[in-house]
Amino acid sequence: MYFDGAANIYGNGLGAVLTSPEGRQFPLTIKLGFDCTNNMAEYEACLNGLQVAVTLGIKELDVFGDFALVIYQATGEWQTKDSKLIPYQKYLTQLINKFDKVRFHHLSRDKNQFADALATLAIMVKLDCGIHVQPIRIETKINLAYCLNVENEMKIHPWFHDIKIYVKSREYPLEAMENDKKTIRRMAMNFFLSGDVLYKRTFDGILLWCVDSGDARKILEEVHEGICGTHANGHTMAKQFQRHGYFWLTIERDCIEDVKKCHKCQVYANRVHAPPQPLHNLVTP
Structure with a gap:
């Protein structure tokens, strides 16, 4: 699971991506309707992603995030002193106990672009409350769909x-x-x-x-x-x-x-x- 949170002047949002061993991806993006700090947004992203994993019946999970605070507090290497984050860490411990094995990994931001894009999307796009948007399908093409917008022609005959x-x-x-x-x-x-x-x-x-x-x-x-x-x-x-x-x-x-x-x-x-x-x-x- 990859997660990322975002908090700026436009609002607060989170993004998470669950990837199965077969390569199937399950994106999650949520816009937060309350004020929160960047640290809280990162915790919200991690917790909401773990909740979806529990709902899907996942028992073993590798969690990746570019925010060191959440990763190292989840592994117990860092202590939580902020009163706003203590409830988050307690609930995170409860969710971890529902899995057979959970491993947390810290990675650079350039390797967490998909989750970061989902979090930004939740903030920037204005949608009605509760609306469901179908997952976005991203493809890679090596050929141009058009070239300078000249009308497509048959390979054999020109337009004239x-x-x-x-x-x-x-x-x-x-x-x-x-x-x-x-x-x-x-x-x-x-x-x-x-x-x-x-x-x-x-x-x-x-x-x-x-x-x-x-x-x-x-x-x-x-x-x-x-x-x-x-x-x-x-x-x-x-x-x-x-x-x-x-x-x-x-x-x-x-x-x-x-x-x-x-x-x-x-x-x-x-x-x-x-x-x-x-x-x-x-x-x-």
């Missing part, structure tokens, strides 16, 4: 594949409905095919090269934060791409989303001095 085929041979996709065919015909009027390259024709007759998601990702990365990147805003980037002769359907939206996800843009951008709440209209007599 149907338009290109229609312009070239006047053929529709096999699964296309009548409305789909009308849409393809309408969109194809603004495209021009030269050899194997498809161009988007603008209202003033300029041809823009249609790029797929792979090329769009490279262009976004290079223009925004590459060697010559200026970290321009989304609208400016979209205009730059079109001036350089590139086009894809979601160009403006992707540029705006890319800027929102750029860390440097968020840190060094000019702050807009806007009021935290809408201003009230003042009615003058």
Whole structure:
């Protein structure tokens, strides 16, 4: 069992994680509705975690915490002199006697991050009293779910594949409905095919090269934060791409989303001095 308590200006909370020998985890997070010191919050975390372990019928338990006071007072190496903590230690002794074997271990804070995060979550999140939240499932992924928010495409065909085929041979996709065919015909009027390259024709007759998601990702990365990147805003980037002769359907939206996800843009951008709440209209007599 890993436990941790938290007490700050936002409130008091605790977090504990019970891990079975098979690796199953049972997280526990509680927001304390009374004032307490940090020492009391740590004891609350340990005691509530032990209570759950007793309820689950656990007989042997290893307890890990990053707060030395609770760990060494539980093992008897340190004495309890604070009057607020004496009842906690007595109740802790009663809970320990309900197990066949309990071992307490002190570990560094960086190895107790999950319990610490649960305690912080209990303080920061505002929920109605007694509400039950399903356990959070945490996964590790090595592949990006998106890349700069460029629309996902099929691995075989780019987004302009149907338009290109229609312009070239006047053929529709096999699964296309009548409305789909009308849409393809309408969109194809603004495209021009030269050899194997498809161009988007603008209202003033300029041809823009249609790029797929792979090329769009490279262009976004290079223009925004590459060697010559200026970290321009989304609208400016979209205009730059079109001036350089590139086009894809979601160009403006992707540029705006890319800027929102750029860390440097968020840190060094000019702050807009806007009021935290809408201003009230003042009615003058």
